[in-house]
Amino acid sequence: MTRVVEVAGMRIQIDGELRASTDEDRAIDQVSEPLQYIDQDDYSCSNEIAAVMLTSTQARFSAEITVLDAVDPAEVPKWTVGFAQNVVTYERFAFYGSDLGGQITEDFQYYSPLRDSDIGSLPFYAFGGGATEELRLHQLLDVSCTDEPRWPIPVAVTGRGINAPLQKTVGGNTFMTWLMLARMTETDRQVVLLGKLPWQVKLEVEAGPAGIRWSVPVTTTFGAPVQLDQRYDASTIPPVGDGENVPDLRELEAHDYVQGHLTRNIAGEHPLLVNWIYTGNECATTWKQATNPAQVRNWLEGAQP
DSSP: OOEEEEETTEEEEEEEEEEEEEOSOOEEEEEEEOOGGGTOSSOOSOOOEEEEEEEOOOEEEEEEEEEEEESSGGGGGGEEEEEEEEEEEEEEEEEEESSSEEEEEEEESSOSOEEOSOGGGTTSBOOSSSOOEEOOBTOEEEEEEEEOOEEEEESEEEETTEEEEEEEEEEEEEEEEEEEEEEOSSSSOEEEEEEEEEEEEEOOEEEETTEEEESSSOSEEEOOOEEEEEEEETTTSOSSOOSSSSOOOBSOOGGGGEEEEEEEOOTTSOOEEEEEEEOTTSOEEEOOOOOOGGGSOBGGGGSOO
């Protein structure tokens, strides 16, 4: 069943609604990552400790549309179809040892949701395949993108007289992905949301004599897709999207707001807390306050007449 929406004098047929599937198996791979915050507090990115990479099942999103006709054909290529994605929640926990050991927590510095993707792809999420397409008259456009949340974690908390092996991890992330049209001009920017789909990832494992194994039957699950026809410009979109009904389209990257905390329990001492943030190459570095996302402008506000 197709449907037709009218946007800026164009009749656009949605040949295939937003949908999700899984393409690859999840994995637990033994790796060596520069997780130097486990052993020392100098954040030099030079001390590597054995780790495992938890990789969720790959999520794939796709849709198809056709511009049937347009009052002004010159308007058509000003628009692009693709996806917007928000990280709605980010809470990951890894537990080590028993009484003497520790806990790693990863979360956001500020309340989510936060836009997911790099600045260069604004306002779209642009990972995996043909994630965006410029509209063309009378042509079927097939767009798709993928995501595969990962988490590198140490196999043990060490240093200061302890060597506590990984016991388990809990938590993960929830996301919202939208099928979206955007008017990609310097002025009079607009977006039209054509559909949304919630999904979540659980990066949960247990460790024992037999090794590390998944403790959940599946890592990636999808909610029901919802058809939409929501339209926004700089004057009508809320300053901060709620990540469920309106996307966060601010000029930021969620990755820049991820922070880590390691609590080490050492005999005869109060628990020691180490905090860090990540650089672009996943190297932990000294914690510092990120820019308050409330002070970051929305992509729609970036081009005013």
